[in-house]
Amino acid sequence: MSRSRKKNSREKSLSWATIAGVLLIMAAAALYLVPDLPERLDSLLDFARPEREEMVEEAPEVKEEAREPRPEEEISDPFEEREENDQEAPEDEDQVGDEAQAESAESAAVPGQESGDREDLKVISDGDYLLALVTKETTLKRNYVPTDLEAVPARLNPYYPMQLRSEALRHLEKLWEAARDDGVALSIRSAYRSYQTQKELFRDYVSRHGEAEANRFSARPGQSEHQLGTTVDFGGTGADFTAAFADTKQGRWLAANAHRYGFAKSYPAGKEHITGYIYEPWHYRYIGVERAGEWKASGLTLKEYLQQQPQQYE
Numbered sequence: 377m378s379r380s381r382k383k384n385s386r387e388k389s390l391s392w393a394t395i396a397g398v399l400l401i402m403a404a405a406a407l408y409l410v411p412d413l414p415e416r417l418d419s420l421l422d423f424a425r426p427e428r429e430e431m432v433e434e435a436p437e438v439k440e441e442a443r444e445p446r447p448e449e450e451i452s453d454p455f456e457e458r459e460e461n462d463q464e465a466p467e468d469e470d471q472v473g474d475e476a477q478a479e480s481a482e483s484a485a486v487p488g489q490e491s492g493d494r495e496d497l498k499v500i501s502d503g504d505y506l507l508a509l510v511t512k513e514t515t516l517k518r519n520y521v522p523t524d525l526e527a528v529p530a531r532l533n534p535y536y537p538m539q540l541r542s543e544a545l546r547h548l549e550k551l552w553e554a555a556r557d558d559g560v561a562l563s564i565r566s567a568y569r570s571y572q573t574q575k576e577l578f579r580d581y582v583s584r585h586g587e588a589e590a591n592r593f594s595a596r597p598g599q600s601e602h603q604l605g606t607t608v609d610f611g612g613t614g615a616d617f618t619a620a621f622a623d624t625k626q627g628r629w630l631a632a633n634a635h636r637y638g639f640a641k642s643y644p645a646g647k648e649h650i651t652g653y654i655y656e657p658w659h660y661r662y663i664g665v666e667r668a669g670e671w672k673a674s675g676l677t678l679k680e681y682l683q684q685q686p687q688q689y690e
């Protein structure tokens with residue numbers, strides 16, 4: 377009796393071992409045949425996580441690296457940058473002997489690969505023009521510096537000392553206060569950037585991400601709306617500089633209200649083929665209250681809207 381019970385239990389454990397073995401082999405075979413099985417299972421689980429799904433849809437190409445805090449934060453003193461820029465200005469004048477040589481001199485001074493200097497670029501004649509088209513097909517002059525830059529006051533929570541043009545700053549203050557009154561705490565991650573700062577920033581991104589990738593989330597010098605002194609990167613969330621910023625209290629408030637204070641979101645979701653840039657729900661440019669209202673009502677990207685406005689090139 378006891379012997380047969382023993383035999384019985386040995387048989388039982390044998391059959392359990394067989395089942396376990398077969399399961400293991402099946403799992404191994406499944407993994408071998410479908411190497412990305414864990415990811416597939418994970419994506420199946422995404423149905424239970426609609427927020428994440430949505431985020432991935434909006435910015436499918438934002439890589440993890442691109443979500444790292446940008447070195448903008450490392451740029452601690454824009455006033456110092458101004459000085460550097462001022463020092464560079466006379467150099468430029470030396471290089472640029474006459475109008476005809478201007479373009480080649482500029483290309484020679486800054487390698488085309490990094491500067492984006494191309495002969496087909498339209499040179500914006502007036503950076504002060506609020507509706508100036510600033511895209512990958514245009515360039516601001518290297519020495520364009522707005523003349524009415526003012527320091528962004530500390531009460532607006534700038535991450536470091538930064539500047540904005542006077543009219544844009546007045547409206548930013550109104551926007552910031554309206555957000556605060558609605559219980560939304562905004563901070564300012566970036567504002568005016570000189571040509572020189574943008575050049576260094578872009579060069580840094582290229583060295584870390586490669587040129588093709590850098591080109592998707594950062595502007596080349598002369599092509600940044602930040603050089604206009606009217607453009608702001610908002611923050612104050614745990615999702616700053618990521619597509620997920622759009623789903624924060626701050627991102628939602630800005631999307632619904634920024635135009636009332638003259639600010640337009642330059643790089644919306646799913647429009648990289650038009651704007652040339654990935655989704656940047658934190659990046660807003662001041663174009664005036666009336667114009668921003670028109671832009672909002674048009675449903676166009678800012679680039680398309682500005683293309684319909686009068687533009688002057690050199």
Ligand SMILES: [Zn+2]
Nearest residue numbers: 566608609659
């Ligand atoms: Zn920006």
